[in-house]
Amino acid sequence: xxxxxxxxxxxxxxxxxxxxxxxxxxxxxxxxxxxxILAKRLEWRGYPVELLTVDGSTGVPExxxxxxxxxxxxxxxxxxARELGTxxxxxRAVERGAVVFGVCAGMQILGHSFPDATGxxxxxxxxxxxxxxxxxxxxxxxxxxxxPDPAWxxxxxxxxxxxxxxxxxxxxxxxxxxxxIGVGNGLGPGxxxxxxxxxxxxxxxxxxxxxxxxxxLARNPALADLLLGWVVDEPLAPLDDHEAEALRQVRxxxxxxxxxxxxxxxxxxxxxx
Amino acid sequence: xxxxxxASAPPRLPWRSRLAVGLGRSVAEASRxxxxxxxxxxxxxxxxxxxxxxxxxxxTGRTVALVSATNGKTTTTRLLTAALGADRPVxxxxxGANMPPGHVAALGRSRPGATAVLEVDERWLPRVMADTHPAxxxxxxxxxxxxxxxxxxxxxxxxxxHALEATPPGCVVANADDPxxxxxxxxxxxxxxxxxxxxxxxxxxxxxxCSGRLVFTDHGWHCHDCDLARPEPDRSLDDDDGPxxxxxxxxxVVLDLALPGRVNRMNAVMALAAAEVLGADPARAAAxxxxxxxxxxxxxxxxxxxxxIRLLLAKNPAGWHEALSMLAPAPQPVxxxxxxxxxxxxxxxxxxxxxxxxxxxxRVVAAGERRHDLxxxxxxxxxxxxxxxxxxxxxxxxxxxxxxxxxNYTAFQDYRREVGDDA
Numbered sequence: 001x002x003x004x005x006x007x008x009x010x011x012x013x014x015x016x017x018x019x020x021x022x023x024x025x026x027x028x029x030x031x032x033x034x035x036x037i038l039a040k041r042l043e044w045r046g047y048p049v050e051l052l053t054v055d056g057s058t059g060v061p062e063x064x065x066x067x068x069x070x071x072x073x074x075x076x077x078x079x080x081a082r083e084l085g086t087x088x089x090x091x092r093a094v095e096r097g098a099v100v101f102g103v104c105a106g107m108q109i110l111g112h113s114f115p116d117a118t119g120x121x122x123x124x125x126x127x128x129x130x131x132x133x134x135x136x137x138x139x140x141x142x143x144x145x146x147x148p149d150p151a152w153x154x155x156x157x158x159x160x161x162x163x164x165x166x167x168x169x170x171x172x173x174x175x176x177x178x179x180x181i182g183v184g185n186g187l188g189p190g191x192x193x194x195x196x197x198x199x200x201x202x203x204x205x206x207x208x209x210x211x212x213x214x215x216x217l218a219r220n221p222a223l224a225d226l227l228l229g230w231v232v233d234e235p236l237a238p239l240d241d242h243e244a245e246a247l248r249q250v251r252x253x254x255x256x257x258x259x260x261x262x263x264x265x266x267x268x269x270x271x272x273x
Numbered sequence: 274x275x276x277x278x279x280a281s282a283p284p285r286l287p288w289r290s291r292l293a294v295g296l297g298r299s300v301a302e303a304s305r306x307x308x309x310x311x312x313x314x315x316x317x318x319x320x321x322x323x324x325x326x327x328x329x330x331x332x333t334g335r336t337v338a339l340v341s342a343t344n345g346k347t348t349t350t351r352l353l354t355a356a357l358g359a360d361r362p363v364x365x366x367x368x369g370a371n372m373p374p375g376h377v378a379a380l381g382r383s384r385p386g387a388t389a390v391l392e393v394d395e396r397w398l399p400r401v402m403a404d405t406h407p408a409x410x411x412x413x414x415x416x417x418x419x420x421x422x423x424x425x426x427x428x429x430x431x432x433x434x435h436a437l438e439a440t441p442p443g444c445v446v447a448n449a450d451d452p453x454x455x456x457x458x459x460x461x462x463x464x465x466x467x468x469x470x471x472x473x474x475x476x477x478x479x480x481x482x483c484s485g486r487l488v489f490t491d492h493g494w495h496c497h498d499c500d501l502a503r504p505e506p507d508r509s510l511d512d513d514d515g516p517x518x519x520x521x522x523x524x525x526v527v528l529d530l531a532l533p534g535r536v537n538r539m540n541a542v543m544a545l546a547a548a549e550v551l552g553a554d555p556a557r558a559a560a561x562x563x564x565x566x567x568x569x570x571x572x573x574x575x576x577x578x579x580x581x582i583r584l585l586l587a588k589n590p591a592g593w594h595e596a597l598s599m600l601a602p603a604p605q606p607v608x609x610x611x612x613x614x615x616x617x618x619x620x621x622x623x624x625x626x627x628x629x630x631x632x633x634x635x636r637v638v639a640a641g642e643r644r645h646d647l648x649x650x651x652x653x654x655x656x657x658x659x660x661x662x663x664x665x666x667x668x669x670x671x672x673x674x675x676x677x678x679x680x681n682y683t684a685f686q687d688y689r690r691e692v693g694d695d696a
């Protein structure tokens with residue numbers, strides 16, 4: 001490890017413990033990247049960090065500060081929800097004030113219920129007030145742009161989504177924001193899957209879920225810092241994010257221009273059809 | 274249905290098939306003359322439009338070997354073609370067009386009796402198996418690729434499994450170290466298992482049979498929750514004391530490949546096992562495939578802006594894991610080119626599953642259309658990097674007489690075209 005770029009004075013002595021839960025079941029879309037990003041952003045600010053990878057052979061720790069759940073395929077998602085529900089460690093940690101970040105299938109697991117591959121509703125952990133349902137609509141795949149709820153004080157969020165289910169936000173939860181481009185939670189007024197406006201993401205206390213999948217925090221350093229601010233409970237020193245900013249500008253423009261790919265030449269079209 | 278034995282005299286094609294082949298050839302020739310490309314895909318499409326049973330017709334009376342996988346199918350097809358070419362005429366879709374139009378284009382140009390070694394796109398394997406009644410199907414690996422499209426690699430394994438049950442080939446040559454391949458191949462009546470050593474297993478797919486957890490050890494793998502486990506291999510890559518191909522009751526053959534990397538030794542033992550099933554002499558076959566140098570531009574060396582660059586292709590985390598291990602040692606710089614077009618998949622989230630941390634200690638130039646995604650990945654990997662807008666600019670930024678250029682699919686094709694080899 002290189003010398004951390006120490007730019008702020010953290011007041012805590014004990015290491016911040018980040019637990020990446022079940023990457024062997026929930027890690028389909030580069031989700032481990034979020035753990036790397038959160039750990040590095042703490043290190044660069046001079047915080048000691050401990051990153052725990054929790055798989056089937058190691059029990060879920062109760063004392064971590066931040067828990068991460070990634071995306072996954074249908075069957076491993078059911079398995080992960082069953083194991084976490086039986087274990088109970090994450091519930092006890094949340095009661096204690098720990099922060100949880102769930103992405104895609106990870107967010108669905110954190111809700112009350114989600115559908116399995118056959119459409120049967122399976123129990124989630126109930127840490128987010130939401131239910132995910134199977135709908136008669138195409139899978140949501142593509143760039144996702146979100147105008148965050150002003151409560152979170154975040155810039156526009158950018159990412160990629162890839163999910164079949166749609167998520168109903170309960171009364172006690174707050175959405176992360178409103179969808180500008182894409183599907184997000186995907187249920188409009190009256191439960192419509194075609195008519196927006198759609199919300200995106202869910203927050204209950206310090207538990208946050210989003211359909212910005214995979215390494216969502218790579219494009220959204222401010223969202224990473226929102227989570228880290230909850231963890232350390234003090235203002236975070238600024239970091240040099242110009243490379244993430246360059247990426248954000250490219251992706252925001254690509255999404256707004258619906259430019260998912262560069263234009264292909266006529267020669268390319270004839271060749272490949 | 275059982276595989277058809279090769280007839281002694283190949284049957285004459287029906288008139289419709291002959292017309293289809295002729296028209297396809299003409300269109301392909303026109304495409305070549307107008308410099309649109311090799312013409313094999315468009316020619317093949319025209320042929321199939323005229324005769325949709327053409328693939329079956331063209332393989333009647335031939336011995337057919339199919340090669341499918343997520344990674345390494347082009348290289349392994351090339352290696353098997355070389356291995357069998359030592360003692361018989363062979364035809365192959367060497368241009369990398371791995372769906373039926375490419376197959377009929379290659380077969381239409383060949384001698385009727387030549388053994389066909391066909392690379393097959395993994396999603397097309399069931400259909401091509403049903404049409405060609407192969408003597409051997411070689412299954413290398415299955416891993417995540419193109420995240421926005423094939424969202425569940427298990428579904429591909431399931432389709433393979435059903436196809437191997439419905440139209441069993443003469444023999445399946447399967448990689449025993451890949452759980453998804455193993456599970457699919459277990460549905461076939463005749464399997465030759467090949468041990469290739471450690472496989473990529475960071476795809477979070479779980480057990481293909483029961484969705485339980487897979488346990489990987491130094492000696493293999495098994496499921497924690499059901500009885501799926503690594504089968505005992507019939508043939509193996511033994512890498513301990515100089516690479517060899519060996520196995521139960523078979524000869525020990527030394528592998529001395531021109532191609533770099535452990536992954537190509539794995540591809541070579543798979544090809545040798547398949548050649549052996551088709552009656553080839555392993556020692557002679559091994560000597561023949563050892564001569565293969567560059568495969569459709571992979572490992573090709575070219576000169577750009579006064580530097581000697583070597584091209585490497587990697588399409589997904591499993592492929593990158595292998596490609597990173599083939600790079601010249603640090604501090605030699607590396608150019609990494611990343612696109613996210615249709616053929617690559619629109620979602621480059623997989624960049625975070627690639628252990629780019631392995632590039633620490635050298636300069637890396639991020640190139641390709643998704644260079645900014647890569648730059649952020651390299652930042653968090655603590656890798657010294659710069660961003661460049663073109664290959665020439667990247668070579669200048671790398672500032673070294675020798676540079677490895679590793680790129681994903683369409684970026685690789687762009688660079689190949691740029692260095693002047695679009696064969």
